[in-house]
Amino acid sequence: MSDKPTTIKEIAKILKISVSTVSRALNDHSSIGLTTKMRVKKLASELNYEPNQKAIQFLHGKSFIIGVILPELSESFFSTAISGIEDIAYKRNYTVLLAQSHDDAEREKLLVEKMKTQRVDGLLVSVSKTTSTYEHFEIFKRLNIPVVFFDRIPPVKDIHYVASNLETGTYEAVNFLLKKGHRTIGMINGPNTLVASHERKEGYIKAMLSNRLKFDPTLIINSDLTEAGTIEVMDNMLNHRRKPTAIVTFNDYVALFAIRYTRSLNLNGIDFVSYANLPIINYMDYTPIASVEQFPYKQGKKAADILIDLINKPKNESGADQAFFNVVVESVLVINDPK
Amino acid sequence: MSDKPTTIKEIAKILKISVSTVSRALNDHSSIGLTTKMRVKKLASELNYEPNQKAIQFLHGKSFIIGVILPELSESFFSTAISGIEDIAYKRNYTVLLAQSHDDAEREKLLVEKMKTQRVDGLLVSVSKTTSTYEHFEIFKRLNIPVVFFDRIPPVKDIHYVASNLETGTYEAVNFLLKKGHRTIGMINGPNTLVASHERKEGYIKAMLSNRLKFDPTLIINSDLTEAGTIEVMDNMLNHRRKPTAIVTFNDYVALFAIRYTRSLNLNGIDFVSYANLPIINYMDYTPIASVEQFPYKQGKKAADILIDLINKPKNESGADQAFFNVVVESVLVINDPK
DNA sequence: TAAAATCACGCAAACGTTTGTCTGCAAAAT
């Protein structure tokens, strides 16, 4: 039946002491007598007193809220990452304000606006596929609100970010296939505009060269990552004068399309390696024999940690030595259990 | 280089007018002259003025934040649901404070606490599997903060909730199998403690009876939903004196375990129907022939809508006719495309 | 025993905004 929440004032009035005393008593300030403290605390809990967080946030300009903008929660990479973010936030007493851009640059802009008006203490962003300008993040710099990018990072200087280095994982993947005896290895890569595509390619090349093998660029084919696109690429692969005996695919979806397609052609014997996006891959019948793991949970945790560190950093120290956190999580190859 | 954000006060001082005038000018109040409005707005945008949301929230005790507590974001049901929640929140100008209980009752309690101290305007909850007491939600009633449960709802009276009715979908599923000619239909059900298990069973029974068939309770077997548990149940099914030609499984995971197991035994010919939890099922080779769809996105949207309606409802109207929203989203059967 | 230190608490300002009420002043109505 209680209507309005209890305030510190009411407690003060009832106890006939000043608000400041009540405040200090509740916060265990040293200058308050033990008996007064007890009386205050007792009454406070009787009245179900809850400090008005809005007032406190307002008072010292902190919200203990970090904003997170990411493309799609339904992609398991992101839902796992947010899990890590949320866990760290929880531990460090922050809460997470969540928004998804649905890979729409316009919506992303609006979300940034909203985060700004909510005055989050910090922002975590994985940019949308379609985002091509990055000025909307500049506002946060002016407002002195730290921004940390993760996974999908914008190609600009002077930002904090956490991302995985796909080169290492790809290197391992190709190496693994070579060790298995494969000599002709195809790669279904993504659009060249993605940093990630570039890293995959580099890893591939390095693995070939370090094994004293010639790099054949025609064995890396770009795709638009759709099912149709994948089939088209597969046709190219299968008709290649050097038909690959193993294929590295851009992600698990592509792997699934490709595997299904080869099976429909009754082709076995091609080994697939993919990048781990889908946990469900473990439940499937025909899976890639290995996956490059990108540790989304770890990335999320790390990004959140950095952000909160940044938030709590002793103000603008001289401004000069503004260091930027650039954390790279190495990707590694995981051999899948054979079923 | 701007250090502290611009305030309405500074604008007032520069323009030599009062703060109230500035405030009204920015809010297009009718009692401010056009010229003054222009001057104020011009200067405001020049100074990159951003209203301090914390002050506003504090002033009229609203945060425009809704809290969401759910078990696991990595379960696609929930990540899809949150997507719907977030979309509605976005549309209606709210933001989403997210937290996951990881199906841990203790953590859930703490999260409720945190939501309370953050003074969210409303709370959306899908309770953890292990939650058995529900007093921690009572606090919100006292604080007059609306709570809406969705999907996993506590077995108590007088709450708002949105949940799917699995009975209808199950009825359709069994009916579908019967129409296909199956006469012996097994069901791998979940623990009896779940409301959902009960609904599945009811749907099953009704379908049988409405087709003038006898209901054989031994064809419904409870499982703990693990892989081992599923295999055990499957062994029972396959050795049953009436060996089922079709099986309804509790969820997609169970379906996958069961299908994989039958295939390992080189048994084909059993038709499976499941409940749609995993979008990835579409990419798989051997899938249930049909799924009961529970519309997580729709459920999320609906729940969020109800919550925000509740938040904005004209206060405690006499208290007497406190109506509770109990929305049931009918589940329906979806026939999966054959591959 | 006087001076200094310590204790326990009160006063009031401050955070940024909104909003009800009040005040001049000019134009319109009587």
Place this chain on the structure above:
DNA sequence: ATTTTGCAGACAAACGTTTGCGTGATTTTA
């Protein structure tokens, strides 16, 4: 010419909390 209306803007209170400073009262130290 006086009253009324309407306009444009100012004043100040209010939201709940924290915190620097001040102030008596008591205890300790010299």
